[in-house]
Amino acid sequence: MERHFDEELKLLKQKLLVTADTAQEMIGLAVKSLVDRKEEPAKQVFTLEEKVNRLEIEIENEVLRLIARHQPAAGDLRLLTATLKINNDLERVADQTCNISETALYLLKEPPMKVIADIAHMASLAQKMIRDSIEAFVRHDSALAQKVCADDDQVDKSRDKMFSELLAAMIKDPSLITRGVELILVGRNIERTADHATNIGEEVIFIEQGKNIKHHIQEEDREA
Amino acid sequence: MERHFDEELKLLKQKLLVTADTAQEMIGLAVKSLVDRKEEPAKQVFTLEEKVNRLEIEIENEVLRLIARHQPAAGDLRLLTATLKINNDLERVADQTCNISETALYLLKEPPMKVIADIAHMASLAQKMIRDSIEAFVRHDSALAQKVCADDDQVDKSRDKMFSELLAAMIKDPSLITRGVELILVGRNIERTADHATNIGEEVIFIEQGKNIKHHIQEEDREA
Numbered sequence: 001m002e003r004h005f006d007e008e009l010k011l012l013k014q015k016l017l018v019t020a021d022t023a024q025e026m027i028g029l030a031v032k033s034l035v036d037r038k039e040e041p042a043k044q045v046f047t048l049e050e051k052v053n054r055l056e057i058e059i060e061n062e063v064l065r066l067i068a069r070h071q072p073a074a075g076d077l078r079l080l081t082a083t084l085k086i087n088n089d090l091e092r093v094a095d096q097t098c099n100i101s102e103t104a105l106y107l108l109k110e111p112p113m114k115v116i117a118d119i120a121h122m123a124s125l126a127q128k129m130i131r132d133s134i135e136a137f138v139r140h141d142s143a144l145a146q147k148v149c150a151d152d153d154q155v156d157k158s159r160d161k162m163f164s165e166l167l168a169a170m171i172k173d174p175s176l177i178t179r180g181v182e183l184i185l186v187g188r189n190i191e192r193t194a195d196h197a198t199n200i201g202e203e204v205i206f207i208e209q210g211k212n213i214k215h216h217i218q219e220e221d222r223e224a
Numbered sequence: 225m226e227r228h229f230d231e232e233l234k235l236l237k238q239k240l241l242v243t244a245d246t247a248q249e250m251i252g253l254a255v256k257s258l259v260d261r262k263e264e265p266a267k268q269v270f271t272l273e274e275k276v277n278r279l280e281i282e283i284e285n286e287v288l289r290l291i292a293r294h295q296p297a298a299g300d301l302r303l304l305t306a307t308l309k310i311n312n313d314l315e316r317v318a319d320q321t322c323n324i325s326e327t328a329l330y331l332l333k334e335p336p337m338k339v340i341a342d343i344a345h346m347a348s349l350a351q352k353m354i355r356d357s358i359e360a361f362v363r364h365d366s367a368l369a370q371k372v373c374a375d376d377d378q379v380d381k382s383r384d385k386m387f388s389e390l391l392a393a394m395i396k397d398p399s400l401i402t403r404g405v406e407l408i409l410v411g412r413n414i415e416r417t418a419d420h421a422t423n424i425g426e427e428v429i430f431i432e433q434g435k436n437i438k439h440h441i442q443e444e445d446r447e448a
C-alpha cells in the first residue's frame with residue numbers, strides 16, 4: 001500500500017506540473033497577443049483557462065481522496081495540503097492571464113504603444129519563476145525556491161521601470177492616458193503572477209524547513 | 225472523541241472568524257488613512273498584518289493536526305481543507321490592505337484628490353462581502369454565499385465608475401496623472417479583496433453542493 005500511495009503522489013505531482021506548464025504558457029500567449037497585436041493567442045488563453053479550471057478541481061478531489069484513503073503521516077499530509085495551496089495559486093495565475101488577454105483584445109482597437117517591449121521581459125521573468133517554483137516543489141529543492149523568491153525583486157524592479165516610463169509618457173502626451181493606465185494594470189497582473197510563484201516558493205521553503213526542524217536527524221541519516 | 229473533534233473544529237472556526245474580522249477591519253483602516261489623510265490608521269494596518277500572519281500559521285498547523293489526529297471522514301475533511309483555502313484568501317486580503325496603506329502614506333505627501341469618496345463606498349462593500357462570506361462558511365449558508373458572489377458585480381461597477389472618473393480627471397488635468405494612477409491601483413486592490421470574498425463564497429457553495437452529490441462522487445471513485 002505504501003508503494004501505491006507513492007505512485008499516486010507521483011501522478012498527482014505530474015498533474016500539478018501540467019497545470020503549471022499550462023499557466024506559464026498562458027502568460028506567454030497573453031503577452032504575445034499584446035505585443036504582436038493579434039487576437040488568436042488571447043483566445044487560446046481563454047480556452048486554456050477551462051483546462052486549468054478542470055485540472056484544479058481534479059487535483060483538489062485527488063488530494064482529498066488520497067488523504068481520506070491513505071491517512072498519510074505528517075510529512076505527506078503537509079505535502080498534500082501544500083499541493084492544494086499551489087494548485088490554487090496556479091489557478092489564480094491563469095485568472096491573471098485572462099485579465100491580460102482581455103486588455104490585449106481591447107488595446108487591439110487602439111493605436112500601438114512603445115513601452116510594450118518591457119512587458120514581454122517582465123512576463124518572461126514571471127514565466128521562469130512559475131517553472132522554477134514548481135520544479136522546486138517537485139524536487140524538494142529549497143535553494144531553487146529561495147532563488148524564486150529573490151527573482152521577485154527583479155520583476156518588481158521591471159514593473160517600477162515600466163510604471164515610471166508609462167507615467168512620463170502619459171504626462172508628456174495625455175492622449176496616451178487610457179492606454180497607459182491599461183498597460184500599468186497589465187504590469188500589475190504580471191506582477192501578481194510572479195507573486196503567486198513567490199507564494200509557491202515560500203511554501204516549498206516552509207515545507208523543507210519544517211521537515212528539517214522536525215526530522216533533522218532522520219533526514220541526515222537518509223542523505224548519508 | 226467525536227465530541228472532542230467537534231469542539232476543536234468550533235475553536236478553529238472561531239480563529240478563522242478572528243482572522244476575517246481583522247482582515248475586514250484592515251480594509252476600513254487602510255481606506256480611512258486614504259480618505260482622512262492620516263498616518264495612524266495605515267500604521268495600524270501594518271501591525272494587524274503581523275497578527276493575521278500569525279493567525280494564518282496557527283490555523284494551518286491546527287488543520288494539519290486535526291487531520292492527522294482525527295482522520296476525519298470526507299465531509300469534515302472537505303471542511304478542513306476549505307479552511308486552509310479560506311485562511312489563505314484572508315491572508316491575501318490583509319496583503320492588499322498593506323498595499324493600500326502604502327499608497328495612502330505616499331499620497332499624504334501630495335495634494336488631496338476628490339474621487340476618494342467612491343473608494344470608501346467600494347471598500348465598505350468589500351468589507352461586507354468578507355463578513356458575509358465567513359458567516360456563510362461558518363453557518364453552512366449557501367444562499368448567503370450566493371449573495372456574496374452577486375455582490376461582487378456591485379464592486380466591479382463601483383470600480384468601473386471610479387476608473388472612468390479618474391481617467392476623465394487625468395485627461396482634463398495631466399497634473400493629476402500620478403495620483404490618479406495610484407488611486408486606480410487602490411481601486412484594483414479593493415477589487416481584489418472583494419475577489420477573495422467571492423472565492424470564499426464559491427468555496428462555500430462548492431462544499432454545500434458537494435455534500436449533496438457526495439454519494440455520487442464516492443460511487444465514481446469506487447468505479448475508477
